[in-house]
Amino acid sequence: xxxVTQTPKHLxxxxxxxxxxxxxxxxxxxxxxxxxxxxxxxxxxxFVYSYEKLSINExxxxxxxPECPNSSLLxxxxxxxxxxxxxxxxCASSTHGVLAGGPNEQFFGPGTRLTVL
Amino acid sequence: xxxxxxxxxxxxxxEEAFLTINCTYTATGYPSLFxxxxxxxxxxxxxxxATKADDKGSNKGFEATYRKETTSFHLEKGSVQVSDSAVYFxxxxxxxxxxQGNLIFGKGTKLSVKP
Numbered sequence: 001x002x003x004v005t006q007t008p009k010h011l012x013x014x015x016x017x018x019x020x021x022x023x024x025x026x027x028x029x030x031x032x033x034x035x036x037x038x039x040x041x042x043x044x045x046x047f048v049y050s051y052e053k054l055s056i057n058e059x060x061x062x063x064x065x066p067e068c069p070n071s072s073l074l075x076x077x078x079x080x081x082x083x084x085x086x087x088x089x090x091c092a093s094s095t096h097g098v099l100a101g102g103p104n105e106q107f108f109g110p111g112t113r114l115t116v117l
Numbered sequence: 118x119x120x121x122x123x124x125x126x127x128x129x130x131x132e133e134a135f136l137t138i139n140c141t142y143t144a145t146g147y148p149s150l151f152x153x154x155x156x157x158x159x160x161x162x163x164x165x166x167a168t169k170a171d172d173k174g175s176n177k178g179f180e181a182t183y184r185k186e187t188t189s190f191h192l193e194k195g196s197v198q199v200s201d202s203a204v205y206f207x208x209x210x211x212x213x214x215x216x217q218g219n220l221i222f223g224k225g226t227k228l229s230v231k232p
Contacts, residue, residue: 006160042206042222043161056219090160104210105151106220108161 004109006091012115015081021112023074023091031055032074033106034066035090043090049074081116088113119144123207123223130197130230138192138226140181140207148209150174150183150190151220155204164192164205197230204228 004025013019023032031050035043048056049068063085065077074091092106124139142150149168153161165174170185179194190207207223 040225040227042225043220045219048219088160092161105149105163105166107163108153110160 004091004093004107006089006109006112008112009110010113010115012117013078013081014117015083017081018077018079020078021076021089021091021114023076023109024072025093025107026072027093027095027107028071029093029095029107030071031094031096031104032068033092033094034074034076035092035108037088037090037111039087047076078114081114083116086114086116119148119209119211119221121207121209121221121223123205123226125224125226126204127227127229130228132199132230132232133196134230136192136194136197136201136228138205138207138228140190140192140223142188142190142207142209142221144188144209144211147185148211150181151208151210152179152181152190152192153206153208153222155206155225157203161206197228199230199232202228202230 007022033048034046036046037043045058046060047066052068063080067075088111090111091109094104094106096104121142151166152164154164155161165176167174167183170183172183174181181190181192204225204227206225208220211219
């Protein structure tokens with residue numbers, strides 16, 4: 001298995017809803033990432049998990065809550081989002097933890113298209 | 118600070134034309150460099166990479182050479198196809214500092230290839 005999968009593909013939610021995004025990889029990768037991508041912009045890093053521990057939080061609002069239950073799975077819990085949070089949410093993984101150095105390329109999933117009403 | 122600058126798009130070409138998308142970087146140390154491609158409605162796919170100076174990455178007819186002297190990593194393809202229409206992102210992997218291991222993206226270049 002050489003891919004990163006994300007579910008759901010599309011999600012529409014109200015500002016009072018609670019929902020979760022799921023990301024999975026079975027490549028034995030030790031770092032996993034959440035990115036947010038607005039239209040016609042590059043991805044913006046949100047969170048990094050390295051060896052199942054939160055390594056980087058890029059000052060993301062607390063209405064986004066990441067979770068890494070095991071080395072293959074990464075969740076993003078959503079609560080009380082705003083319409084401006086509507087975006088494509090991308091998950092990625094890489095072979096080594098983030099401080100390993102070297103050509104630690106990231107492999108991306110197809111994304112979840114989130115719309116907040 | 119570390120950054121990636123790539124040519125503004127959109128770029129519109131006819132099928133079988135030659136493609137160049139310019140990319141330059143500023144970095145502390147010697148980062149690994151990447152080109153990612155994003156087709157409409159999809160996530161990013163790694164197109165090619167280079168990890169040290171003078172390395173040439175290649176894939177699906179695309180090539181890019183890591184030029185330390187000009188801090189560049191230009192993407193080229195000799196003959197584009199309609200199916201190459203997508204957004205192309207140049208990126209570097211930060212090598213040092215508190216955000217070591219983070220990808221730094223350029224703004225992206227949209228390529229449209231007409232039949």
